[in-house]
Amino acid sequence: MYVKNLKQDFYEFLAAKRILLIANYDIDSICTCKILQPLLKQEYCVYTLEVVKNTDDLKRVYHENCDDVKYFVLINCGGTVDILECLEPEEDVLFFILDAHRPTDVYNIYSDNQVRLLCSQESDVNVPKFHDIFTEDDESENEEHESEKEDSDEVEDRAVKRQRLEERIIRRREKRIWEQNREEILRKYAQYTYYAYPSAITMFNLAWKLSKDDMDFLWYAIVALAEQEVLGKIEDSNYVLETGTLQSHANRLRNRTADNNLATSTKIEFEKDLRLALYRHWTVESSLKYSTYTACKLKLWSIKGEMKLHELLVDMGLPLVQSKQNFSSMDLDLRQEFLSKLEKFSEKYGLTDIIYSTFTLSYGYRNKFTASDYVYALIAILDASSSDKNPQECFHLALDCLSRTKKEVLHSALERAKNIITTLFKTVQNALDMKRVISAGPFLYYIIQEGSTGWQLLSQPNILFMLAQFLLKAYVSTSSNRKAQSLPLLVSAPSDADKGTCILLGVPPLCEDSTKNLFGEAFQQIASNINCDTFANYFDTSYVDLHIKDRTRFLDALTAIVL
Template identity: 25%
Template sequence: MYVTPSSYGKVFEDIRASSMSHTTCKLVIFISCLDIDALCASKILSNLLKSELIPHKIVPIVGYEELKSMYIELDYEISNVMLLGCGGGVDLEEYFEIEDVINEEGDIISQNTPRKIYVIDGHRPWNLDNLFGSEKIICLDDGSIDDELIKHKEAYAGLIELNDIEFDEEDKSDENSDGLTDDDNNDDGDIDEPRRGMRPLKSRAELEAETDKYTALLEEYYAAGSSYAAPVSSNLYTLLSSIGETSVANLWLTIVGTMSLDAEYPHVFKRIYPLLEDEVSRINASSMIAAHDSGNDTTLTTEIDYSLFLLRHWSLYESMLHSSYLSAKLHLWTDDGRKKMHKMLAKMGISLQESKEMWTHMHIKLKRELQSKLEGVMGSHGIDQVIRKGVVRKFGFKVSVSAGDTVEALTALLESGRTNIGLDMTLFSNNRTNDDEDQESEDINHSDEKERFWVANFWSGWDALDNINILMDGLQKAKFLQQAVVRTGTALFEKRQIKHLRVFRLAVIKEGPDLDIFKNPLALTRLAVWIADNCVEADQQSLPLVLASLDPKTNTYLVLGLGARKVKRSEDDSENIVFNADAVTNKFGSAFREVAQNINARVRLDAFESSTIEVLQDDLSRFLEGLTLSGLIGR
């Protein structure tokens, strides 16, 4: 079943009433551990539960296999389970093997688990069994189901009704040719009038046509591809609003969670973020007055921000050079592009020496004039979106950090944890050699240590949300990781290793100094977005991207499919082509699954992001060829 935002308060009251205990924990929260939005949402929820003195357990998980195994191991006393950032796309009753015990009369007399499962997940499509076919699964709707899935709800109910009719017909061995059973005839053999309220009888052909119509609608829904609807953190903030528990700290977490979607799902960010900026103005007024000029000041402010990478924590030059936005617009991966950036700085009246000073040491006059200087060159260089608004949080007198910078720091921590800047990613390798026995069968199941590493990284990100020192460490790691992205992406362009296939672009990373970094889906996604945006600006073609990165220690490729980054011609100037952040769907999840089955490839498809898959090294060529020829990925 599903509940709309107007019922969120009632949902929380139910959870509170059934989770209160002085002796045991009755509430377990499973969280996608490679998802900053889910991370922020879990912190919001934990803050709320702690304020209500509700015992709970936070369990970060990497994929569906781990989710199922840990769910099955739960104590019977657990009355409530919450899933944040995962779970919405599978039939959870079937996946968790939740069954009813039914007596001879057909009545439910017990269940193998009495608990309820609450799902808050932005991934789409929903599994409709969760929405319309279960009382044990409660999905928190962002407000779109009643607007967008009315026909699907009717089709789902219609199929159930038609299935019941079919079952009834098969069960009536004494049915007459006129469609009425012997019970519908009187003792003299005269046919009574049909009973009041009886469903009009339909022919077998009519029933089959109705079934086909409903089935086609639902198949079309699932085949449309994956997308993202609403931030999990914003759903949690809506819950807080419904019970009157909003705060500056939780609003900040919501802003960071929403900001984390900007790179991959810009349509979601652009829809939600203005509402959060309005909330900053509403909720922050009293705390600003109370904490003004205080060492404990943690207020939020809406300020001018820039599409420059970690500007407040780097030099202007490095920030521009490693900006994904400027890289795409100016082609900074080329010598000409870098020369263009140098000329732009000169037009702004900023020398190279001044631009390479750390932002904190840069002359105050230059910092104050940066906005006007950029405004003077935006039009001529096609960088109209380099200036934007952002939300900044103060941490006393120590430092101020923007939501965008916080996202970069958290991403780095989720990618690398609190390891040294060198990022010794071999912490999670199995350290096997190619001579090991059963190497082939073990390669695809190498993930246990890697997943433990990622779970540990989740807790680094969790701690950073409350500890500015850990967050600052994350900022330093973010610089290193972005340098690796730019370095690797530039090498792919320079060596012409980004191939244009029939319906998508393809890049395969087999070597290089940064190969270990791209074992992580977050890092590979960051690189994929960088490549895709640069390709769109370079050749003005809107195509999906497949990016594969080798893990030589396990002989597997991590393969990621990214939906097309749109280009759009301006109505008033046919020559002006700009990035369009409209919602796009990603069809790689179902395509990966189907191609792997068709060619019998040895793969592992377990991530909550369905467009990520692990493929054995020997099977990659066949897998990519099958994907190219399948016709499953369209423009």
């Protein structure tokens, strides 16, 4: 059930109790933990933090701790599955679930005893009514009672018996119709997967109501929102609404602190910025070339596109020598005029949406970062570092990355992020040049082969998601097929070479204003239809693991469903 008063029924309820904090391996969970951990310490809560990637990890962590802990706080995990059926807990165990994945499982919504949902009810769209999907099954008892009565009454009139038989048939027919309607209601409710606003914003709002919020808490919420914007998990209209609310908090906190010392003050500004990846920490030429927006608009994977990029730099009055230097090393006047000059020539080069509004964090004399800078850094830590560190270590390193006292962690992650962005561009360039984006009729697909450049990096979920969106935009920008914009894309990469498995991800078409994804439900339906082994235990069901030998059969079956 939904918790209406987070302060009373969650925060104060858990005071001085021992809890297990289970966080999903994603950026929003990192930001949420950075807010929640200090709040729990202030209430003398004894907690342990565990990191999970999928439902198998969730089951393992729960069963390892269920004997010692009775209160579990789940962040971005557990909301989309029937948590009681999944974990089979004792009756005295209580789950507090804060999950941005949608749709929320109806059994979690209508569980009055052991499940507490910390999200708002409004964030779940078209939740079925209780009486439309749940009913007391007393028909068998009624029929048994009527049979006993018929056996005991040997002299009962035949007309009465016939009437009772007809009533029983009518009840059975009504039950069958109700069950059919129930299946249809649940199918429509679970048809699309999508994201609600970040869990970190919910935690920040709790801190605000407790009068415990500060600039750092606000920045964590901003980074979580920026992750949804960078990865295309949020609609533009919702992004504008959320940034407006966060901007008002930034103004309030700035007025409250009133620290004008440049060396110690922390400032969060809402301002115009460029859709260029890491340009303040990179060279202008590299950022322009490898950023998804400019690469797709100017088709920078082609010789003609590179010529157009050089023409743009000439029009801006930016010497090639300066554009190849780090942005911080460029002449001061060129740095100050870079945004305005690029905006001036944006319409000429078809870059009409290159300007957007975002938040920047400034502290000290030389530290200025956009929210997207932190997003790329955190992705680099979570995915690019996973080969030599376990998830728990990467998660804690990402927590350190958000701390202003650990600048070396952030700068190191930004360097790895540049390698990720470059690898994505080269993969897209190769896919287009070799014509490896295949049209299967109702969708497109692209397969990354084992042994290809960067395949291990690209098999990580966040990076694969970035590749899928980059590749779809690039394909649409170059394709002569009028239907290309209405086609979704499937991308597959090897996930475990020893087991012979691959990861498969589906993203919606560009023509859709909504970020809702239909592949989650489709993957589950295909797995049951063709009887192949899939490992659909991701919290985001638009991902699925399956054996490479079953991939072709899986895609063929998907063709029939998407049609």
